[in-house]
Amino acid sequence: MKSIKVVAVALLATLGSFSIQAQASKTVVENAVGSKDHTTLVAAVKAAELVDVLSSKGPFTVFAPTNDAFAKLPKGTVEFLLKPENKAALQGILTYHVVAGNLDSKAVVEAITKGKGSVTLTTVQGGKLVASLSGKNVILTDEKGNKSTITAVDITSSNGVIHVIDTVVMPKS
Template sequence: MKCYVPQLVLLTLFLTFFASAQDRYPNSESNLLAMDFQESINWNTENSGNHDTLSAAMKAAGLDNVLSYDGPFTVFAPSDQALDTLFSDTATDLFEPENKGALQALLRYHIIAGEFTASRILRALCRGGGKATFMTVQGESLTATIKGIDIVLTDSFGNTAMITTADVNQCNGIIHEIDSVILPRNATFLP
């Protein structure tokens, strides 16, 4: 007789996570769920209505073409509010051409190569005893943990971001919306 307790716990956690996210973030989710899964990450980010700053940053960093065709990628997409807060708090204008490298590093830290659905992240968390590490395309690791029913990402400075909307499928990957910006170790633009 096989024991299915770990699978049932994972399934319960997974279903609770999505039910809770639907209740707390209805406007954000409706914008993201309206995305066309047959289009690219870049196209849907431009047209989501909640990621105008991210879309402009991707263009300024030259990453819009990569996220239009290549993949699969998993993007942890900060909302406009989260990015606007970061950009207003920095002493450097990251949209200036001389700061393109810093902007690229910031955005690449929000991208993982491959498709990492919430269930795949939860499986990694279960295997890792509640902690999982993922390598970003920027070359630094990002740590995921569970806090209550939420998946929380922790950057190299100890800053955290919670996944507020998960598993928005695209033709070249997945978008998970997060509530704040995570920072790579080499964030030279901080005050």
Template structure:
């Protein structure tokens, strides 16, 4: 019960942070996908992984990109040692594969989701997209916040790390 309350509070606080960021962007202060994620504070693991994989410049590029961004909590829910293993230099290829599996070329907004049932990731595999009871799912991950604007695309916050086959 306490864990669920803490999780709910974390999601609410993350939502306020994104609302502030989105509001600022509508007033000319555009930030790219990496900057939006880094400044939010809920994506420390994702940002560290993007740096370790050498993908910062790519995700700061022109795009547009759609990023399904797992929260720190989503990374914490992976089996023990998984993140540490992926961050090792000798596992960079695996890390790049996992991270690029979270990215789709182009800007796919929540309104577009009803029109698709899958999307090709930059990694090369497809992710499944479905709407159930008003909740958008990307494979087995719930979208907990959609359409977070960035200057070079859009972020959809997810509650689970997507793992390619």
């Protein structure tokens, strides 16, 4: 139990610049708009016409990739996905980053511990993400086996919580 508390405290200590600008009274979308590190994500949410959905009551847990995370994708991927004719694919990828409910870092770590080292999360898109610990870091593994590290946690919003990730996670299809 002591190790869980240590990990949770370490996760809470990793809050980055995002949290400084975040406000609990704002929605997950409004808080993302306020982050200079999430301009690509905001553009994608707008292009996918998901602003209204992610501004609704929720609650949502959003794993928010940074601009640098999107930059890791193969050249031209973001531009391709932002085209109107690819809206459905973009919606699928973005909703794969959202889990219904309000899973703060403590709840994620507790679920990983209860799951004896990992927990499978069902995304709004319908796919699965596996959360596990690597040292003090929570790692998300997508359906293609790619890994993303949560780099900032518990950005509280009026309709959920945001955790910042360093790599875009991708569904099977």
